[in-house]
Amino acid sequence: MSTKRTGSVLVLGAGIAGIQASLDLAESGYYVHLVESSPAIGGVMPALDKTFPTNDCSMCILSPKLVDCGRHLNINVMTTSELIDLEGEPGNYKAKVKTRARYVDPAKCTGCGSCTEECPVKVDDDFNQGLSKRKAIYKQYAQAYPNAYAIDKNKCLKFKNAKACGKCLKACQAEAINHEMEDEINELEVGAVILMPGFDAYDASKLDYYGYGKVPNVITSLEFERILSASGPFGGHLIRPSDEKEPKKIAWIQCVGSRNCKNDHGYCSSVCCMYSIKEAVIAKEHSEHDLDTAIFYMDMRTYGKEFEKYYNRAQEEQGVRFVRNRVYELTEGEDGSVKIRYALEDGSIQYEEFDMVVLSVGLEPKGEAVELAKKLGIELNQYNFCEAKPLTGINTNKEGIYVAGAFSGPRDIPETVMQASAAAGEAQALLSEAKGTLTKAKEYPAETDVAGEIIRTGVFVCHCGINIAGVVDVPNVVDYAKELPGVVLSTNKIYACSQDSSGQIKEAIKEHNLNRVVVASCSPRTHEPMFQETLKEAGLNPHLFELTNIRDQCSWVHMDEPEKATEKAKDLVKMAVNKVALAKPVQPVKLDMNHDVLVIGGGVSGMTNALNLAEQGYQVNLVEKEQQLGGIARRLHYGLKGEDVQGYLNQLINQIEQNNNIKVYTGQEIADVNGFVGNFTTTLTDGQQIEHGVTVIATGSQEYQPQEYLYGENHRVKTLLELETEIADGQLDKVNNVVLIQCVGSRDSERPYCSRICCTKSIKTALKIKERRPEAKVYILYRDIRTYGFYEDLYTEARQKGVIFIRYSEDNKPVVENVEDGLRVTVTDHVLGEPVEIYTDEIGLASAIVPPVENNQKLSKFYKVPLNEDKFFLEAHLKLRPVDFSTEGVFMCGLSHGPKNLEENISQAKAAAGRAATVLAKDQITVEGKSAVVDKKKCSACGTCEQICPAKAIKVDEEEQAAVVNEALCKGCGACSSSCRCGAINVKGCTDEQIMAMLSAL
């Protein structure tokens, strides 16, 4: 291995995983080459309508990341490109990247779309799943980055006959089109490679009994996403593509191309249950009439965080029907309907007709990715997924090459994002010596001093395609804004958030000498930072800006009242214009950054996280409340893939103890916390104080102590963990009958969540018993078997090996009784429809994973981080920020976040390291500066603000006889200001004067 490593990483695939990994790496000191085969970054997310379980608009939550990634100085976005070869060794690879000719120069293209209007060739639009047409010159989707067109060489007439066409060339004012462009091959030096090429949807036409492609109105779930999407082929209007009729009855068929060994897709695709429920719920919302929705399924696998509640709500509140069955055939019915023939659990054959049937197609690896992996010598599993090496989360068989996202196995967005950050974390650890060697720093033009200038406001009103302009009369709003005080420019933008609009805004700032900017578009929560960046690039302080929301809070909520919505939009614009006129530049506050880390929890997650950050070169303090490291893993013996957990654990503990960058504190808890990101001081129970810049919470969870099924009364009733120890000790080698009961303490009214791992764990246990004593009878009493992903193979194996699965329902739980010879379990079998009595030697309870409530509540207060209803820690965003808290500088991983298996915990621990590194890499902490300010002359030092401040950021100074604000701690909430009777406190960026100015616009 060479001594000098390269401080850059090649990220293959620019879906959400690629974008997240790129951002994490670029923010923590590494240069990124982001290689994407399509003409735009974004992957599958832009094509999805809403995302579960938050129902956030997929595009809306993604687009800020697209923009951040697209404009990041240290991310080299290479679209229409692919990795064709890789040589070298970990730390020093040479990557050959081929960039196919786009035939449009992205640097010149303004994305205006004139070319596409002129292009005579209509092609099925892949982005819309072929439900609509695009042209041969096209942009992948409206908000695409780069916001540039590309030519589909295979469809363009000019490529067939140079004289045949050329209309686009004439239409393009920017002279961006060049049919002579050639493919390029570049050689890049990179230290590591992260593979995240994503997935392909299963081709449903391969299973002819579903009638896809033959029976009209049988569509795939991805097609349905596009139908639901406001940016889709029907503008979000729920209709059947075949005859454009509004369906009144829709069915979803689960496991199409999943859990199907005959078709070599034996695995579970993990995401389909949730996306189908979501589609059903959203479809009901989109439908004007009462839409009947039914989901035909085998097991409902809503195992993720907040999923079970979503499922329950869909069932109980939204009235989605769930039909547990086996579908045999889909045939054409009358009037374009689809007839489903299926069998219920009891074997009875049923028929039902639907206006439309959605096939919940599974995920499979992308063909090109498989080929590439084979070429690079990357090992794949039997399904050609690049499954990560056991207990690594993201490692491939090749060091320095990592895998994340759906290519490593079917998974949803948060897990994909987690893995992406984890891969970034591993790459950061590998390349730490080269950190910062290849990155560039962004330089902004000097800030214009606007003090004393006459207000010159520019107003930009966004059409958001038709999202706003379809309801609000945008030209009318633009004209209205022209008359408002201080406004010198008022204009409209088709997409204000697009790259070219940003450029135009910058030009307008220069041309019209603007010193205030108002954009009327969507939510400041998602887009304000992006526009503020535009201001900075134009040399204006980013706080001389106001974003008013005429989409989410106007056009979208007043769709039937265009005139009134227009009036409201005008008022909102006026309020923003009035507010921005009084805006003053706000300067960020810079503070020193402590680069040490505190990891709370010495389980596998905490240790993995600590180790990664230590390898990155940071000093880590690892605090464990027990006397020994290891956490709950000390009770595990067999990994879900057969790993030797104890061996792994001992090795991990050993690594921790050997690492000079890690200081371990055992038998300690957190007693007090002061400070904030970059400057925490945490006091341990023995009084020791640790100063650190970043906190990682990895406090784990516990096994639920059952109250039911005679647990604690009969010594033969055990939890799975207890059983596992007994198996390892050989105590069960002579057993004849074992009953494992699922969902003990999970999925009930007290703990409505699924504990996620117990199904797999029980099956693993059953197989272990069978392995040691093949003649033993093992029964698993379950509600849904949730062996997601490749764990489905275990389920298949268990059934093959004779493990008996009996389903029970929540309202008819198994009954465990002491009888003379031992234990009797009575359960009602849904296949037979009558009670079954099982006499058993041992009962294993799949006991829930429960959070340490008091401990979590304590830490929640100390670090000002929230808990969810189940008392697990609640991340900043369930979808896209799975290991972050909204409190800066605090991260989490492992079971403290929610139930997960060891593999997933390891991945999450690395992800938290990857994310923490983005903070640790900074030389200074920069606080936005929108803090409270005290006018000493007005202050009467009454101390009300001091008492009321939740951030403890303001204090009365005895000498000054006035309150003083600690800007670093101040969150700018304004509680002090509103409780200050003397009017001595104002809040930067949201002053009393500004609010009054808004109110005066009424």
Added chain:
Amino acid sequence: MIINKSEIAGLLDNLVKEYRVYAPVQKDGIVTFEQINEGTQAKPGATSKKPPKEILFPQSEELFNYQVDSQGLRMEDKIDDTKSVAFGVRPCDAKSMMLLDNVFHNDEYEDVYYTTRRKNTLIISVGCNQPASTCFCTSVGSSPFDTDGSDVLLTDIGDSYLAEAITEQGKEFLCKLNLPASDDQAKTKAEETKKQAQLTSEVDTTGIKEKLDDMFDHPYWESLYEKCLGCGACTYLCPTCHCFDIADEAKDCAGCRVRNWDSCMFPLFTLHGSGHNPRTSGKERWRQRAMHKFNYFVERYNASACVGCGRCIKNCPVNLDIRQVIADIKAQPLE
């Protein structure tokens, strides 16, 4: 001329048709000068809580409106030239109007808002048969039947008033009313009434102007203001106080310029835009009040800016008595 008390209401009813009529009105136990619509509303002979100076110089007055839009700036003056009658003014309050004339209409300045109203307002006073214990008009150059500032003076002679025209306008006005002429008996009764109106309160103001000339830096001011709360009750209820403040009340590009009474007792009084205030505490403000009334005003207009109505004495929340202040000033030794 004679006005029978029983005919007052009818008389006022007639006046209301032609004039805007102000008269003392009692509401909720408090007498204020208000525009009346019917004669029965009036309570002549009552002394108002707030002096009638606001008829000429309202507490809050819109001077002009303005608007800026694409057509430029437009302004609209708000000058009030309605013919008015103030009925039932006390002689001290009428006198105060004469003092105010000095301020609002002099060689250097004419306040068009005030003078327009003044020109169009007829003052009909009612003399004081029974001055209150807080009255000290005679100590400051006035009296219960002072005619200064009035156009017509009424004297309560039991069932009726004796009306005397003081000015030409008063004479014309009385002529128009077609009232019976006053007989000798009434005249005699009026004379007696005037004589009987004795004040119980007196304060010696002789030489106070000269005394104050030397007292600007006197330590007396240090203690004077100590119990003062700094409210504006005394100044707002004073018939001669006339300080005002101008404020723009704007909403977007339209607004209005408003003139409001100010009070030297307020911390905001004479506060500069810079934040500096030459009168930082109650001490300077109280000195200003005393000086203005008994020194500066005397120097400028040859009369003290106090008519001895006693309102400030009655209404001070902490019983800070101006008579005592005058006495104290007189008693202070000079260096």
Added chain:
Amino acid sequence: MAYEPKIVAFLCNWCSYAGADLAGIGRLQYPTNLRVVRIPCSGRINPLFIFSALRNGADGILTSG
């Protein structure tokens, strides 16, 4: 014309403003009478803002956080 009240809503950036966004994402329809003032936290709501809104012609105030 029927009485159309003007309602001013002071919404916390982190919760209720996000909630109002969510209403949009979910295309929930509600009357147009609402004018939203986004604030950094409901703690920012000075009683004076409420009086001022009323003074400026609001008929109702919604504070949420």
Added chain:
Amino acid sequence: MQKLTKEIQDTAKKLLEENKVDLVVGFAKGSLPLRSTPYFARTAEQAEELVWNQFCENNLANYLKKREEKVAVVAKGCDIRAIVALIKENQINRDNLYIIGVTCQGMIDRNKADELVNGKEILETETNGEEIVLKGKDLEQKAKVEELLYDTCTRCAYGNPVIYDELIGEEQPAKEPNFEDIEKFEALSAEERAQYLAKEMEKCIRCYACRNACPMCYCDTCFVDESTPQWISKRANSAKDNLIFQGVRVFHQLGRCADCGACERACPMGINLSLLTRKGVKDVKETYGYEAGLNPDDKPVLSDFETDDPQPFLMKE
């Protein structure tokens, strides 16, 4: 009363002579009938001027804020509640304050007396025990003291000072705070309440006597005097703005108002101001079980923030 006056004078003299304090704030005889006036005694001789009677209506807490010197104050129950509240708000340094507490049965309302004699001028009064004689020209009216007391006094439950360094006067029987007046107002319809308030607010002349008489109003710049932003119009003839002024004043008093009635006593226009402040007092008491100025050690109720408040606030989003 004379006995109390004597005791106060003696105490004050002693404190001044022994240099325990530099100043005694108390009352002296007023210049008008039914009035006493705040008085500042700095010498033993001046202490002779101190009096105590049923006309000591002002709240002397007003004169104690941000004083550097050592001060003694002659204070009745409501003054002391205000003092307690001000100590909590760093406006009074308890260490520099000597409280001569005086038990109080209530102060006489001059307006009630004027009303009783039907507008005739009272020139002199004579008190003997529970009776008072109001005298003037052609006037001699007897009345029960109890009937002439300020409403705030009749409803007051704190005739006995909550803290003091020395107590003068006999202990008063315990009473429960009484909010009948507010309950009556609350029972009115919204329109009736609005009408009533509009009528009261029309009287206001913006002299700010209420604000300045209130011991708890001590801001250097009151919100009504702000010009950026201009929260309200300064026009006195705007009943709407007058109501905002009073409304915000009440808001600012929530959990702080000692219910002393100083605002109403100071109002030259006779506005029923305690209706508003007492509504606040009642609501705070009912909502939080809190009354201002009773305990120097508790936190003012609306300034109190706990992380386990049922409303999670910033700590949990």
